[in-house]
Amino acid sequence: MTDTNEQLPEKTGKKDEKTEYVVPPEGSLGLLALGAAGIRAWRKKRDEVKKEQKNKQADE
Amino acid sequence: MSKRLAKKVLVIGWDAADWKVINPLLDAGLMPALERLINRGAMGNLATLDPPLSPILWTSIATGKTADKHGILNFVEPNGTGDIQPVSVTSRKVKAIWNILTQEGFKTHLVGWWPSHPAEPINGICVSNNYQRATSKYEEPWPLSPGTIHPKELEPVFAGLRVHPAELTSAHILPFVPRANEVDQKEDKSLHTIASLIANCTNIQAAATEILEKQDWDFMGVYFDTIDHFCHGFMQYHPPRLEGVPEKYYELYKDVVSNAYRFQDMMLERLVQLAGEEATIILLSDHGFHSDHLRPKRLPNEPASPALEHSPFGILCMAGEHIVSDERIYGATLLDITPTILTLFGLPVGRDMDGKPLLQALKEPVQPELIESWEKIPGSCGMHPPDLQQDPWAAQEAMQQLIELGYVEPLEGNKELRLKKTKEETDFYLALVLIKANRIKEAVPILKRLYHDNPHIVRYGLRLANCYKLQNRIPEMRKTVDSLRDKDQKHLPQLDLLEGTLLLLENKPRKALECFRIAEGSVSHLPHLHLQLGNVYNKIKRWQDAERSFEKAISLDENNASAYHGLGLSLLRQNRYEDAAEHLLSSIGLMHFYPEAHYHLGEALYHLQRYEQASQAFQLAATMNPGFKKAHQWLIRIYEDHLLQPEKANYSHMFIKDKIKGTIYIVSGLPRSGTSLMMQMLKAGGLEILTDELRVKDDNNPKGYLEYEKVKKLAQDNSWVGEAEGRTIKVIAQLLQFLPDRYNYKIIFMERDMNEVLRSQQKMLGKDTSAFPLGLAEAFQKQLERAKGWIAAQPNMEVMYVNYRDLIENAEEQVENISSFINHELNTGDMIKTVDRSLYRNK
Numbered sequence: 082m083t084d085t086n087e088q089l090p091e092k093t094g095k096k097d098e099k100t101e102y103v104v105p106p107e108g109s110l111g112l113l114a115l116g117a118a119g120i121r122a123w124r125k126k127r128d129e130v131k132k133e134q135k136n137k138q139a140d141e
Numbered sequence: 142m143s144k145r146l147a148k149k150v151l152v153i154g155w156d157a158a159d160w161k162v163i164n165p166l167l168d169a170g171l172m173p174a175l176e177r178l179i180n181r182g183a184m185g186n187l188a189t190l191d192p193p194l195s196p197i198l199w200t201s202i203a204t205g206k207t208a209d210k211h212g213i214l215n216f217v218e219p220n221g222t223g224d225i226q227p228v229s230v231t232s233r234k235v236k237a238i239w240n241i242l243t244q245e246g247f248k249t250h251l252v253g254w255w256p257s258h259p260a261e262p263i264n265g266i267c268v269s270n271n272y273q274r275a276t277s278k279y280e281e282p283w284p285l286s287p288g289t290i291h292p293k294e295l296e297p298v299f300a301g302l303r304v305h306p307a308e309l310t311s312a313h314i315l316p317f318v319p320r321a322n323e324v325d326q327k328e329d330k331s332l333h334t335i336a337s338l339i340a341n342c343t344n345i346q347a348a349a350t351e352i353l354e355k356q357d358w359d360f361m362g363v364y365f366d367t368i369d370h371f372c373h374g375f376m377q378y379h380p381p382r383l384e385g386v387p388e389k390y391y392e393l394y395k396d397v398v399s400n401a402y403r404f405q406d407m408m409l410e411r412l413v414q415l416a417g418e419e420a421t422i423i424l425l426s427d428h429g430f431h432s433d434h435l436r437p438k439r440l441p442n443e444p445a446s447p448a449l450e451h452s453p454f455g456i457l458c459m460a461g462e463h464i465v466s467d468e469r470i471y472g473a474t475l476l477d478i479t480p481t482i483l484t485l486f487g488l489p490v491g492r493d494m495d496g497k498p499l500l501q502a503l504k505e506p507v508q509p510e511l512i513e514s515w516e517k518i519p520g521s522c523g524m525h526p527p528d529l530q531q532d533p534w535a536a537q538e539a540m541q542q543l544i545e546l547g548y549v550e551p552l553e554g555n556k557e558l559r560l561k562k563t564k565e566e567t568d569f570y571l572a573l574v575l576i577k578a579n580r581i582k583e584a585v586p587i588l589k590r591l592y593h594d595n596p597h598i599v600r601y602g603l604r605l606a607n608c609y610k611l612q613n614r615i616p617e618m619r620k621t622v623d624s625l626r627d628k629d630q631k632h633l634p635q636l637d638l639l640e641g642t643l644l645l646l647e648n649k650p651r652k653a654l655e656c657f658r659i660a661e662g663s664v665s666h667l668p669h670l671h672l673q674l675g676n677v678y679n680k681i682k683r684w685q686d687a688e689r690s691f692e693k694a695i696s697l698d699e700n701n702a703s704a705y706h707g708l709g710l711s712l713l714r715q716n717r718y719e720d721a722a723e724h725l726l727s728s729i730g731l732m733h734f735y736p737e738a739h740y741h742l743g744e745a746l747y748h749l750q751r752y753e754q755a756s757q758a759f760q761l762a763a764t765m766n767p768g769f770k771k772a773h774q775w776l777i778r779i780y781e782d783h784l785l786q787p788e789k790a791n792y793s794h795m796f797i798k799d800k801i802k803g804t805i806y807i808v809s810g811l812p813r814s815g816t817s818l819m820m821q822m823l824k825a826g827g828l829e830i831l832t833d834e835l836r837v838k839d840d841n842n843p844k845g846y847l848e849y850e851k852v853k854k855l856a857q858d859n860s861w862v863g864e865a866e867g868r869t870i871k872v873i874a875q876l877l878q879f880l881p882d883r884y885n886y887k888i889i890f891m892e893r894d895m896n897e898v899l900r901s902q903q904k905m906l907g908k909d910t911s912a913f914p915l916g917l918a919e920a921f922q923k924q925l926e927r928a929k930g931w932i933a934a935q936p937n938m939e940v941m942y943v944n945y946r947d948l949i950e951n952a953e954e955q956v957e958n959i960s961s962f963i964n965h966e967l968n969t970g971d972m973i974k975t976v977d978r979s980l981y982r983n984k
Contacts, residue, residue: 089356114404115350
């Protein structure tokens, strides 16, 4: 599994623009086109959903 | 240093992107990011180079130099251990733009450029073209091959960003292939290919956006091979449906190429957003990709054959604060990109660069500074030492992709043979580079050697023949074409096209027509064929047939300046002056430097009584071609007879008087090769002959020799040659070199079987005709070859070769050819009557 925790350090003095995106767990071309940020967001969502499903199965 | 115009420059490469595919998508609003870029900037075609092979081209883009200078000449290269490997950046001999910028202290990043492995130690981040491709199965370790990232400590960041094709879901695939569930994946690996290409593209985008978001930068270059690879795999299914493509696959994959472009557009939006408003964006491709009837029906079995799917114009789009807005860029080539970037940064352009800055794209006038060469400016520029060796495993993985794409043959069999073939192909590509740079003289020895060593490799012979054509070495071109014909088992249409062109140059238009008609059976989709057909028809004055052929050429290639010119000429000769002018204007609109087109436009305008415009057209023709006597003659007529400005005609009068001498018609060849017969025919046809008739007719020549005594001493004294101006004179082959070069000459060179020539000579001299004088034959043959080679090298000589036997047996056709060559109204009936078959002796 690829490790997406490593990142380049943020540029100093640059205003961070926050934009809300809907991130489907199956991903989308839009997220891929977004680049690094989109890939990280997708994988995060995907892993969250997988974990939830796993926990649910364990509960059942 | 000049003024720095651009704060930042982002160069985005879309390999194989083509306006022909993009335009309908723009019209449908399906590429909004590109549309915004075009609207705020400038766009145009970007002319590619030859051979149109991507690693060569992207290096020319990055250096501003042709491949013979930069050293990247193939997809592969020797690996130093007796085998081959993908071409590496260490084979580049000169600085790329990122090296120059590194040296000058600019923050410079590079992602995925081809070739860029191993990553160079530039003043920024370099992600090599070994980065994006998955080399192991999903969920297995996927290490970066050594040398993929500079600086090395950032490897974990970029390694973690990569997406594996197997990681993708139906959400990624279905937009490309909506009916993906109908694909039988056991038989059809297309979905796997699409997933790989999406993943590769995503990885480049991920690396580029990571850098743009997090790093300071002045310059970034990002290269995507996505469109090219999608096109090689799926352009066969792109609408309109090609003959032979099964409907099932057409319906499944017809939108794949369009969707690849749309995906790239989405990525473009993100890159432009991250680059910021102060960045200058340059979006380009190295060549186009045929998407219509010009898609090849099949690819030959030869190295790099997929390049036959490439078309000669890529795209260029530039936008930024100092770039003009909503304008068209004309005449740009790949070689102009680096000089333009240097100018944007206020840096000088090397005189050794083959391109020039695209000043037309800049808002303010700029005078770029020039230096001799950036290679002579010392400094740490981030290039590798030339002996750096590539990691063999990384090389093997990258090699696999080249094999899968069809650019390289599978690595089977003998290593030594593979290496030899690679060297030969590299030399062949070097020859192509030299031809494109108009250095034909340097290309010829390379092609001669290659063809000599590999006579079965037709493309070597075809290119060699074409070189001879460009050098006007018609006899050598004939020899090469004949040898290709001897070996042609498959009856190649290219050979018919080439031979047709040769026959046209040999002034045998009817035979040329036969060849083109045969070629038409296989390559009727090629505009060049119809162009040549039109030229033949114009030559033999079949104007309506010419008109049809040129119209066909234009329907296949609407940007063909020669076709518009040919069409205009055929209409001119049918006295359809308005139509002629319209098409001739189209021709010069496409290619301004075209003296013949300006000349014929002048003629059309003259007949439309638009004398002022006609004079302008003739002036341009004469300026572009200073020896254009007829243009000057028209100008004299217009100024004196119509515009009543005789003083303006003075220059043309003076020019003709001082610079242009008349034409002298020469009949030449070996003695007894039919020269006297030709002289008799031309006299019968109405040409004035220069003869003193000192040599009287005899049994060997009952109708007379028609010679001029002074010719015998031509080697010692040629001052009298002016007496022959406008007339015809006989000069044997060995004496042609002594003709003074201040005249123009049209030479009819008689050829006859050497046996017949010598028998006739022996008989004339009263010698025994049964013994064949071998030594004399060889000497004459050498003299002939020397004479022909010399003639071909003279710019003031035109030559037509006439075979004696052809003349006797097929006088009608030959007389027509001669009349066309002489370009005079000749009495062809009397010329034909002159031929007396009973005098064809010594056969």
